[in-house]
Every structure is written in C-alpha cells, then in structure tokens.
Amino acid sequence: MKKLLCSTIIIIALINIAACKGKQEETKPKVITDPKELIEVKCTACHFSSRIFEKKQPVSRWVDLVNRMRSRNPEMISVEEANRIVKYLQENNSVPDEPGEEGTETGAESGAGHGEEIPADADSPEAYE
C-alpha cells in the first residue's frame, strides 16, 4: 500500500514537470528595447549593476568596455543590444573624455565618442583572431 502511494506521488510529480516544460517552450523570448532594462537583465549576470554605475567613464571608453564585457559571452548580448547599452551609458553615466585627446576641447557638448559603435560583424570568429 505504501509502495502504491509512493509511486502515485512520483507519477504526479513527473506529470507536473512535463506540464511545466510545455509551458516554458510556449513563451517566446522577450525582446527588450529599453536600455536601462537591458543593463539590468544582461549586465548583471556576472556583477551587480552598481559596478556599472559606481564610476562614470569617459564617453569614448564605453564602446570598448561594453564590447569587452560582451566578448566574454557574445551569445548573451547581441551587438544591437550592446550598442543600445553603450549609447545609454554615454548619455547617462559618463564624463567628458580626457582633455588633450583629439576633438575633445569642448567637452561633453562636442559629443565626442558618440556615434562610435561596435561593428556588426563582432560575432564573426575573425574578430577575435
């Protein structure tokens, strides 16, 4: 009798697991376009977002920095998402580039570093050779 009860419980558990799996497959991956949300979702896999906002970076540094972060796990963050994140951080969490660098005399107003993007073919293996 105890054995029967046990196997009944196991069977119910298995049915539940199967049902859950089915549900998960139905839900499509959500496309995130809000850069703030992107940072919260994509950039917090390895560290807290406080790591990103604790220090303002020179405008032109964000492209390289985000690209470096992305290269650790390129499947997790697409080039498009990375560029959205770069743009957001350049606008909201940066300091003007170091003085003395080309075209930065007018500071942040000049928009130095803006428009720079991670190349779309950053995914191709050659990019890492």
Ligand code: HEC
């Ligand atoms: C695969 C893991 C991983 C992901 C994903 C990741 N990071 Fe990082 N991040 C790290 C590690 C490890 C360090 C510390 C070592 C270093 O600086 O490279 C770090 C450090 C940093 C720093 C401090 C670096 C400095 O030089 O001051 C910033 C800023 C940062 N990450 C931003 C981001 C942003 C923005 C994203 C999302 C686009 C991101 N990270 C996603 C692993 C990750």
